[in-house]
Amino acid sequence: MIRIHVKLFAILRDAAGKPELTLELPDGATVHAAAVALGEEVPALAEHLPHTGFAVNRTYAGPAQVLVDGDELAAIPPVSGG
Amino acid sequence: MIRIHVKLFAILRDAAGKPELTLELPDGATVHAAAVALGEEVPALAEHLPHTGFAVNRTYAGPAQVLVDGDELAAIPPVSGG
Amino acid sequence: MPASPDLILLSPAPLDCSAAVAFVTDPAAGAIDVFLGTTRAERNTAGQELTALDYEAYVDMATNQMRDLATRARAKWPICRLALLHRTGRVAVGEPSVVIAVSTPHRADSFAACKFLIDTLKVEVTIWKKELWHDGGATWVHPKTT
């Protein structure tokens, strides 16, 4: 098992009612697997996940990227800075 | 006869050694005729006149524009503001 | 991380445009372009007026991204100095949420680099705005293209 620190921002944080949580995933889990687990753990996030990107350790990551124990996984809704 | 107030700027003023002068021209004289008279009156300007534009009463004017008594004719070398 | 030659700042304090211009002033530069993004007055479909935008950021990542943007701009244009400042928190109507200043030897490059920085910042950097309405309502702005 690996433990992943998940950070939630903006509409995702509001929907979840919290800014972060921890996920326990099987060894070798991908970003995609983490997203699925996140939608199961916090059902209020499910409707937003199709529009959500992810970053691992502060760098954008694709769905196939493999996570390792202790990674920081950020769930990133469409950005709107500027 | 008409009297035209000529203003000289930048390299033209330096070449002439003065910022303005008065030209007396026949009735109906054009900007082109004034330019020719200016080159004769102040020979040091002659080499610059091919690169000189003109304004009459603070508006750019073509060579065929007819001057009237009391006009302000500005001799305008290539501009370089900014 | 090596010291950056650029001024990169993500901060809850009001942005100082003069300080950005002073930072990018350089004897080798003939041109400075400065872009400010400001909160624009709006009215929503319920007839409510916008009072402010409230900016949230994934600060560590956004700061890295802003440094990376500066590096990418320097690879594309001959930049003398560069400042890239963004607010977090509440930015009232008329106030700047972002200030970008770029100095270059010639003017076309300062415009092009400044435009690249704001265009790219808006689509990449992990910052989000929430619209705060006069009646207390709030709306996250999340463009529907991820």
Added chain:
Amino acid sequence: MPASPDLILLSPAPLDCSAAVAFVTDPAAGAIDVFLGTTRAERNTAGQELTALDYEAYVDMATNQMRDLATRARAKWPICRLALLHRTGRVAVGEPSVVIAVSTPHRADSFAACKFLIDTLKVEVTIWKKELWHDGGATWVHPKTT
């Protein structure tokens, strides 16, 4: 002449970028672009360093032209506010000779209008610069296209 909604100034006093930004700040604007043209350090073919540029203007005509430029920009882009400031006299290396600030609802227009204003000013407005060199020499800048 009707009162201009724009800040148009041709002046021997140092240009105040902050005042220009303050002037164009507007609740209806989401974007401000500011361009500053600054004296760039140069060395001439005799190896002399540039110490300053000295600007001369046909003040009455140039001021009219700057007002007209503002009017033309307003006809092309939805401009909220506009400031167009130019120096006369001696402008040392690093100092601004021109400051242009434009506010618009959206950013593409602020960049386009600001670029139009500086590009057109440089080829039309009756202002001339003389380069002042460290050894006391001086050279008028007159691009060879009239």
